[in-house]
Amino acid sequence: MGAPLPELTGERADLLASLDKHRGFLRFTARGLTDDQAQQRTTVSELTIGGLIKHVAGTEERWLRFAVGGAEAMRAEGAPEDADAWADQFRMLPGETLDVLLERYRAVAEHTDSLVATLDLDGEQALPAAPWFEPGASWSVRRVLLHVIAETAQHAGHADILRESLDGQKTMG
Template sequence: MSISQEVLGDERGTLLAFVEAQRAALRQAVEGLSEEQAAGRHSASELSLSGLLKHAAQVERNWLRMAQQQPYESTVETHLNGFKLLEGETIPSVLAAWEGISAELAQFVADLPSLDETFPLPPAPWFPENHKVSMRWMLLHLVEEFARHAGHADVIRESLDGTKAMG
């Protein structure tokens, strides 16, 4: 998030601005790259830049669906395929889908009576049993998730062509 960006003074606006700042860092990591460059492994990691974009969009969609208490597909296969572009998927298509998800999240958060509202976490080995989290927690988790992967993207991009996120 650049200092010149206006951040809304309320908690919702501030949290959404931090989520967006981390989304932007991930999007910037692929700017100017071909599909092949973005899909390549350019560091010791198995991660690719296009895979990180797709994963972040999938994570945001899944958390939004959990918060809305709507079904979503979460299998080992969808998780593994979430780190690579499949036949017919492109960086522009992933970015367009993510833009729609992001707009849906912003509207959902704007319509909430309170960020203290909670939702149950689904049964999964990585979640505590019978646990609920608040909408505030979810937004902070998205900041954490995207920031982690923006760091991965920085390393991958610098390994690819020397481009650094901070100049």
């Protein structure tokens, strides 16, 4: 384990509190599931609870690599390179377990939290060239974190629907 994080206040504390709340919803949705349940499709989509946890962990990891080192760092190790690799980031593959996916997500979250404690929130990186980004645009670390929060919240909601379809359990209500 690394050195303890400094006590965060203000904007950094607010950003991490929001992110952690949505991470918690996603983890809570997976509580008590078997590996078979975590990889079961319960709607017409391809999404599964285990696949969503895997995707959100990978997304958070890649965007924080971007925040630190730009587009090239984001594409480094583990970035999906083709359509099959892209689809696999949403699936529990043979040999993957929910416990392992949750542990990886915990480790990614811990690393993100340590970065948020130290990064300049105003620091910017040029976005990678992609049809969905304005050419030449940059994002600040703050904007990256807001994106990760939105992504996590959206997928926590997806997971909640999948869980309710699976066994009637839901995160809230």
